[in-house]
Amino acid sequence: MTTKSHVELDRVTIRFAGDSGDGMQLTGSQFTNTSAIVGNDISTFPDFPAEIRAPAGTLPGVSSFQVQIGNVDIHTPGDDPDILVAMNPAALKVNLPMVPRGGTIFVDTSSFTTRNLSKAGYDTNPLDDGSLVGYRVVEVDITKLTLNALAELDLDNKSKTRCKNFCALGMMYWMYGRPLEPTQEWVERKFARKPLLAQANKMALQAGYNYAYTTDLIPSSFEIKPAVIEPGTYRSISGNQALALGLIAGCKQVGLPLFLGTYPITPASDILHELSKHKEYGVLTFQAEDEIAAVCAAIGASYGGGLAVTSTSGPGIALKAEAMGLAVKTELPLIVIDVQRAGPSTGMPTKTEQSDLLQVMYGRNGESPICVISCSRPTDCFDVARQAVELAIRFMMPVVLLSDGYIANGTGPWKLPDPDSFESIPIRRPSDPSTYQPYQRDEESLARSWAIPGMPGFEHRIGGLEGQNETGNVSYDPQNHETMSLIREEKLMRVAEFLPEQKVVGPTEGDLLVISWGGTYGSVFSAVSECQREGKSVAHAHLTHLSPFPKNLGSLLGNYRKILVPELNLGQLAKILKFSFDAEIEQLNKIQGQPFKIREIKSAIDALLAQGEN
Amino acid sequence: MTTKSHVELDRVTIRFAGDSGDGMQLTGSQFTNTSAIVGNDISTFPDFPAEIRAPAGTLPGVSSFQVQIGNVDIHTPGDDPDILVAMNPAALKVNLPMVPRGGTIFVDTSSFTTRNLSKAGYDTNPLDDGSLVGYRVVEVDITKLTLNALAELDLDNKSKTRCKNFCALGMMYWMYGRPLEPTQEWVERKFARKPLLAQANKMALQAGYNYAYTTDLIPSSFEIKPAVIEPGTYRSISGNQALALGLIAGCKQVGLPLFLGTYPITPASDILHELSKHKEYGVLTFQAEDEIAAVCAAIGASYGGGLAVTSTSGPGIALKAEAMGLAVKTELPLIVIDVQRAGPSTGMPTKTEQSDLLQVMYGRNGESPICVISCSRPTDCFDVARQAVELAIRFMMPVVLLSDGYIANGTGPWKLPDPDSFESIPIRRPSDPSTYQPYQRDEESLARSWAIPGMPGFEHRIGGLEGQNETGNVSYDPQNHETMSLIREEKLMRVAEFLPEQKVVGPTEGDLLVISWGGTYGSVFSAVSECQREGKSVAHAHLTHLSPFPKNLGSLLGNYRKILVPELNLGQLAKILKFSFDAEIEQLNKIQGQPFKIREIKSAIDALLAQGEN
Amino acid sequence: MSDTKTLSKKDFTSDQEVRWCPGCGDYAILNAVQSVLPKLGIPKEKIVFVSGIGCSSRFPYYMSTYGFHTIHGRAAAIATGLKLINPELSVWMVSGDGDSLSIGGNHYIHAIRRNIDINLLLFNNEIYGLTKGQYSPTSPAGLVTKSSPYGSLDRNFSAASLSIGAESTFFARALDSDPKYLQEIMIRATAHRGTSVIEILQNCVIFNDGAHEWTTNRESKADHQLRLEHGKPMLFGAENNKGIRLNGITPEVVTLGENGITEADILVHDEKATEPTLAYFLSRMRAPDFPTPIGVFRAVEGPTYDQQLHQQVEDVKLKKGQGNLKKLLYSGDIWEVKA
Amino acid sequence: MSDTKTLSKKDFTSDQEVRWCPGCGDYAILNAVQSVLPKLGIPKEKIVFVSGIGCSSRFPYYMSTYGFHTIHGRAAAIATGLKLINPELSVWMVSGDGDSLSIGGNHYIHAIRRNIDINLLLFNNEIYGLTKGQYSPTSPAGLVTKSSPYGSLDRNFSAASLSIGAESTFFARALDSDPKYLQEIMIRATAHRGTSVIEILQNCVIFNDGAHEWTTNRESKADHQLRLEHGKPMLFGAENNKGIRLNGITPEVVTLGENGITEADILVHDEKATEPTLAYFLSRMRAPDFPTPIGVFRAVEGPTYDQQLHQQVEDVKLKKGQGNLKKLLYSGDIWEVKA
Ligand SMILES: Cc1ncc(C[n+]2csc(CCOP(=O)(O)OP(=O)(O)O)c2C)c(N)n1
Ligand SMILES: Cc1ncc(C[n+]2csc(CCOP(=O)(O)OP(=O)(O)O)c2C)c(N)n1
Numbered sequence A, B: 001m002t003t004k005s006h007v008e009l010d011r012v013t014i015r016f017a018g019d020s021g022d023g024m025q026l027t028g029s030q031f032t033n034t035s036a037i038v039g040n041d042i043s044t045f046p047d048f049p050a051e052i053r054a055p056a057g058t059l060p061g062v063s064s065f066q067v068q069i070g071n072v073d074i075h076t077p078g079d080d081p082d083i084l085v086a087m088n089p090a091a092l093k094v095n096l097p098m099v100p101r102g103g104t105i106f107v108d109t110s111s112f113t114t115r116n117l118s119k120a121g122y123d124t125n126p127l128d129d130g131s132l133v134g135y136r137v138v139e140v141d142i143t144k145l146t147l148n149a150l151a152e153l154d155l156d157n158k159s160k161t162r163c164k165n166f167c168a169l170g171m172m173y174w175m176y177g178r179p180l181e182p183t184q185e186w187v188e189r190k191f192a193r194k195p196l197l198a199q200a201n202k203m204a205l206q207a208g209y210n211y212a213y214t215t216d217l218i219p220s221s222f223e224i225k226p227a228v229i230e231p232g233t234y235r236s237i238s239g240n241q242a243l244a245l246g247l248i249a250g251c252k253q254v255g256l257p258l259f260l261g262t263y264p265i266t267p268a269s270d271i272l273h274e275l276s277k278h279k280e281y282g283v284l285t286f287q288a289e290d291e292i293a294a295v296c297a298a299i300g301a302s303y304g305g306g307l308a309v310t311s312t313s314g315p316g317i318a319l320k321a322e323a324m325g326l327a328v329k330t331e332l333p334l335i336v337i338d339v340q341r342a343g344p345s346t347g348m349p350t351k352t353e354q355s356d357l358l359q360v361m362y363g364r365n366g367e368s369p370i371c372v373i374s375c376s377r378p379t380d381c382f383d384v385a386r387q388a389v390e391l392a393i394r395f396m397m398p399v400v401l402l403s404d405g406y407i408a409n410g411t412g413p414w415k416l417p418d419p420d421s422f423e424s425i426p427i428r429r430p431s432d433p434s435t436y437q438p439y440q441r442d443e444e445s446l447a448r449s450w451a452i453p454g455m456p457g458f459e460h461r462i463g464g465l466e467g468q469n470e471t472g473n474v475s476y477d478p479q480n481h482e483t484m485s486l487i488r489e490e491k492l493m494r495v496a497e498f499l500p501e502q503k504v505v506g507p508t509e510g511d512l513l514v515i516s517w518g519g520t521y522g523s524v525f526s527a528v529s530e531c532q533r534e535g536k537s538v539a540h541a542h543l544t545h546l547s548p549f550p551k552n553l554g555s556l557l558g559n560y561r562k563i564l565v566p567e568l569n570l571g572q573l574a575k576i577l578k579f580s581f582d583a584e585i586e587q588l589n590k591i592q593g594q595p596f597k598i599r600e601i602k603s604a605i606d607a608l609l610a611q612g613e614n
Numbered sequence C, D: 001m002s003d004t005k006t007l008s009k010k011d012f013t014s015d016q017e018v019r020w021c022p023g024c025g026d027y028a029i030l031n032a033v034q035s036v037l038p039k040l041g042i043p044k045e046k047i048v049f050v051s052g053i054g055c056s057s058r059f060p061y062y063m064s065t066y067g068f069h070t071i072h073g074r075a076a077a078i079a080t081g082l083k084l085i086n087p088e089l090s091v092w093m094v095s096g097d098g099d100s101l102s103i104g105g106n107h108y109i110h111a112i113r114r115n116i117d118i119n120l121l122l123f124n125n126e127i128y129g130l131t132k133g134q135y136s137p138t139s140p141a142g143l144v145t146k147s148s149p150y151g152s153l154d155r156n157f158s159a160a161s162l163s164i165g166a167e168s169t170f171f172a173r174a175l176d177s178d179p180k181y182l183q184e185i186m187i188r189a190t191a192h193r194g195t196s197v198i199e200i201l202q203n204c205v206i207f208n209d210g211a212h213e214w215t216t217n218r219e220s221k222a223d224h225q226l227r228l229e230h231g232k233p234m235l236f237g238a239e240n241n242k243g244i245r246l247n248g249i250t251p252e253v254v255t256l257g258e259n260g261i262t263e264a265d266i267l268v269h270d271e272k273a274t275e276p277t278l279a280y281f282l283s284r285m286r287a288p289d290f291p292t293p294i295g296v297f298r299a300v301e302g303p304t305y306d307q308q309l310h311q312q313v314e315d316v317k318l319k320k321g322q323g324n325l326k327k328l329l330y331s332g333d334i335w336e337v338k339a
């Protein structure tokens, strides 16, 4: 064996790429979880192909998983991979452009057959036509390595070959000094009923590890010290999963049964999949015939006294618009989840975007004010979902919760809260039938009191026609319509009284305030911190609450010479900020179905500050 | 007989009110047409009850028709009626509040029975309990008068009584010196097959006329000299009718068959009713199962090469949102007509509002830029509809045409154009199959060329998934998505190059610019002219084009110290102007389901100017 | 409140003024509903009327029960959610032929397919009343209306055929002009567990007057109506001597006594037939060749979605034990970070 | 271009790489369509494929004809508009069980009701494929899927019953596993004027593999499939000695020769029956008690909406004369204002 150098790193970004069938998502998450367990901070970005499985070996069939691990705060999956693991030519072709020169590339040489090369659209083999000059290429016949390691096992070759991803994982484990146990245990749990497969995968893992250790192919191994992470119990969780759990927790807090009315759509479907698993928590999931039925069933469930939720993506929101207006008018609690994807129309269903903000704000007939909040990363989906529940119930109104494909599928280490610490959320039920009116309101919140079928003496009718103040009886009276329109508007404003003030990270006044919302949180936070480390006068405000805005937002804006709003759209929040506060806003827009790179934000900031200097 | 005084007037506003069954809409339009024929300028406002016929004699059953006539420019139906004709107690109860003290009130005394009084919610008879003090009340037993006049006729009393509205009309005719002939001729045409009814109505008309002439009840008659009106052939037309005709004319200009895919909804249904009458013009009307099918059928017809239109109101737009996004993405010509009504949700279907502007602009998933134009009064609907056709075809894009209930049902005198003067609108068809690409564009307009099924060699596929520039093939390429998103945006901007510059009535710079759009045109125009007559530095800009705005609008705004935007909503255009031009905007918002009164705008202007002075 | 014994018709009448056109068939139906509810022994607070948009859909405002006047075509979906969250409720849906069979068609067939336990009153006046008279999916082809001045070109739905094609477990037909019988049918519908559709032939005096004249006309109705009774032969006519005979798989009208026809030849109605073919067969019988079948076409027991949904939750609870939030959160791949 | 004689399969194959999962039933269907089109003698430029969203709905991209990949559930409405504006076109709609029977249910039943002259290929894999495996309206109750981990509670639609309940004039069933027969059926469908629905039992190898195994299995298919042939007795089975007999109004399986059964006892198929009751009756026959009927259930002539719409325009033109714009504008109450 050879002695090898040993290098310390603060952070590293690894990208696993292969065919949809190669199990790259699994490999990536194993690496992620193990890294989390050894105390690194982590952030991941699964990047899989469009819904349909393209034929094996083709470019559209490539599935990738990028993870950044580090001993420092990690808020994004990393701008560019330091290491690319490419299990076939297509994976190399698709992902190479993302790897900066000097980066390391692992390839499974056995997959570079002429057939696969042509499938990937390579005329010549990139491994020897010089197109990889400038990269550190590590060529390993991973398939052969795996088959040899499993030679003894009584398994068909197909099943054996399937283990090659664990072989590759083993190499990475050695390279970054990760323990094998967590994955070995996972394998045992997963293949409890198929001991032979369990053994095969563990052996492949070990083989890869040993191979990396013994050969000269990998000159040096790296160490990434644990990050300073708050002590506690952690779990790696995806955004959609966290949302689902947050809803269950929120319902526990109000003491109402959770009703989900939904229709499958990428990238929101996993919320349905997750919730439908948890019937023992009294969760009722209803897969409706379409999005309209989904939101309408939720509205019916809300009228019936449940905590009603409907989940979808942009095209589904468009279909729910009319019914959302009914919920606004009837002032029923309802949570509408929009996991945004790239539009317009069907667009790019598996790609992320933030282009539904204006739709959820204004995509209804008439003056139809609605509450909008958003989550920023997988791990805060849990709390944002609980907040949505609280707002919907406290104010008796529909609440839109904006997520996006990047948050929904990404994962992060989630410090598990203590459920016993969750305060219960009160419901305003009327007590006296003799004085009850459906639209009689709470002085402070303007919420109407909530009587539901089954409550004797509180029988009442509501509907979509304009209603008389207090009684809710149908009314065409001109003055009443204006009164009600203003009440609906004012009621939304009252939410701001209830919200926490908008916080800022960095100087409370200065040259530049960068405002993020939703999934741009991570890259903006990282870019701004970098600037701050460079001593620049830049602050970061992340908006969770988009309608209404926190009370102090307007005045905040006044404290900075410039304001930058980076968005994965053509400037939707920017528009709203402009007319809400007559503020001058600098926009940074990207609309490529991809999250911001830290670098992109950083350079926009630097450019703005530079301008400032002339 | 008695000699009577004779007064000259510039303008007068009359309000006919009665039970839904009393034929007030008809009476009103007869008075309107006759006035037009004698050369007065006119503007009307039919104000009928919600869809369902309420029981006779009740308040919800009241149907009213207001008309202003004058020898000067008339742009609104008048702020307050000078004369109210009330055929029953309910009509009096509902309309009295609109009549200023000193106004004249005609009542049919025979209808003031205790039964009718209680139906109208009167405890005592307003005719003798002093509640009409301060008004000039003219009490006539119109029913008896009618019955006596028709005594000889061999008709049942019911049919005879039905003529009482013509009796009332006759009185008004004498009072304002109108000829009876036009109505007599109309009656003959209308009842050609029922001569007895024709005779009855004519006799009732005459009876009313003679009665007014001979009795002292009506002290004086009035004269309203003809207005200075452009010579030509005129026709009184409603907004919905004019829209329908404009579409037919537009289609003639492009030489394409008109296809209307629609689903009935108040107040848009009459567009369907009108178009379905004109099959001999090759008009194809399709009453779909719902709004989604309606717009989708239109999109299919557009792909097939027709001039496709879909018409609806706010709730229908909400339902069409997703499909409109498909039209935006596939860049197909499509006209979407939104006859706005009061929202949110079902709201007040028969009442007018301007609250769908933000919905049509932003109510779709993803970045989905769309062209929006609006009509301002019944008589310009014709040309605006033709414009919509031209824009949709020239730029190969969906165009939203905003109307509202006030415009749709109102009528005005329309100077008939010469159809031979309409220029034909060119269609860009590809000529060379070998070089054809579905998304290859015209340099100037960025419109893609239009190949339709049936054209050999141009077979191609389009769809809602993001497409590669030029070819339109499905593409998930990040850069391509940004490119296409920007092209869709830029293409809309190119429309501005094609549009006429925004005009201003009044000083080209000064203290105040009042901006109107849609149905607020009339009251704003009138209010501003009043101010101008008073020598104030106020100008008026009416926006027909809302997306994109005319090129020069931004610079225009700079020429005035203040800008006022009156809207029948909570400030939707104001929002857009603010973020589009960083302009300071003063809002005047009314959301009562009723149009602005000139007075309301005038006083807002005066208040603003007053501020200016301090 | 919940003491139902004392309830009377006026307990179900709201303070809102009824606003249908004088002479509208809806009045009779409202009357029938208000009269029948006290007989059902359901606590008032457990009754909810859900409607869409249309003249008929104004219905809930006139009831003093819980009520929801929703949006056009969506009543079935909203009623579904309501029933799912609280299966204890007696959920009544009121809807028109446009509301349920045009814009609401999808929710209508899916509610029926899932067998949601609601009572669906389908007011079929073969016209769009509220929007002032356009043809509807049940209007006969050729009908001249505001939107079809040259006659409608649409082939029309049979509400019965469509419902049965959508796996209906209960379908009945009744008339606004025969409110007593309508009440009987409503009692049957409430007794049925699952989606019970009652198609009520209703007259719109203003925009489609006499649409059901052939069936309802006093003089001829005995000959034009076939009252379905489970287990009874399908006889009708003034002398009750006409009957329906099966000819292969198609019906034919025969007269008892004529060329040897006896009651034995007459098809016997079986509303409980496991396969819905007979109900479908009935749905094809129509004027002028056949009398209009009135009554219960089909009434078969079957699991309801609402009951099963809650059953499944209970089953899982039994299997996994009542969910505990802490357990839920602290599952999956978790790890400790020590201080 | 329009010279159709020369067209071959590859003339209908586009340059886009086909992207279904290896082994997906869609490949066979695509193949069948591309093979049958040249036989129809329709000029290529007159053929349009319209689809919604789903795996199946990617279909148009693989054809070299005109094509429109629209939005989920709306293909029927878009195809309707397309056919109405140009009845000359041969309009094909491709859609999945979710696309047409779930979100698109309303447009589906209304297109059928209006009898729009399109060919509707319904790919029924009893699952949502594109969204990775949730149950669909045709999935059998109890099916365990991503969205029904404890089993689906939905009673399922029969595409046949629903279509016939919606007044279908042409309904047929075919299999992805028997592409030659599928081609025959497609030729029948194109010949039919009106909405011709072909339900294709299609296998989703990834999310619902073997859903149609009972019907398609090589070994047993002879006993599990009933090939419908107009005017022929409904016989099936390896020895073709089993048949369907009418028992009142319900079917029963009998064996020739056994207790005196002869071919005379066997029900004869009549796809042209004026009343759709027989077709409905067939739609209720299913595993395990009955063989799966394959072939044309129903094919009756009737006016098509598209043809009538244009006919009506022509009639009016004949009556009123070709419209003249000036005449149109200068009608109603007009008056002169003199200079
Ligand atoms: C989304 C939407 N589309 C259209 C309408 C207009 N609309 C209201 S009721 C109705 C149809 C009414 O017919 P039906 O359901 O048969 O009820 P009826 O009035 O005949 O009782 C229509 C088209 C609406 N209110 N909302
Ligand atoms: C408005 C909208 N809702 C939901 C979706 C997500 N979606 C796409 S295809 C599909 C169902 C696919 O099933 P099916 O129609 O049976 O086609 P298959 O993939 O099985 O061929 C769904 C739910 C969408 N694209 N658009």
Ligand code: SF4
Residues within 6 Å of the ligand: B052, B053, C019, C020, C021, C023, C024, C025, C026, C055, C056, C125, C129, C130, C203, C204, C205, C206, C207
């Ligand atoms: S319009 Fe017809 S259905 Fe509506 S209330 Fe009047 S009569 Fe009844």
Ligand code: SF4
Residues within 6 Å of the ligand: A052, A053, D019, D020, D021, D023, D024, D025, D026, D055, D056, D125, D129, D130, D203, D204, D205, D206, D207
């Ligand atoms: S998911 Fe199923 S239906 Fe879709 S392509 Fe794959 S196998 Fe075919």
Ligand SMILES: [Mg+2]
Residues within 6 Å of the ligand: C054, C096, C097, C098, C123, C124, C125, C126, C127, C128, C129, C136
């Ligand atoms: Mg109706």
Ligand SMILES: [Mg+2]
Residues within 6 Å of the ligand: D054, D096, D097, D098, D123, D124, D125, D126, D127, D128, D129, D136
């Ligand atoms: Mg499917």
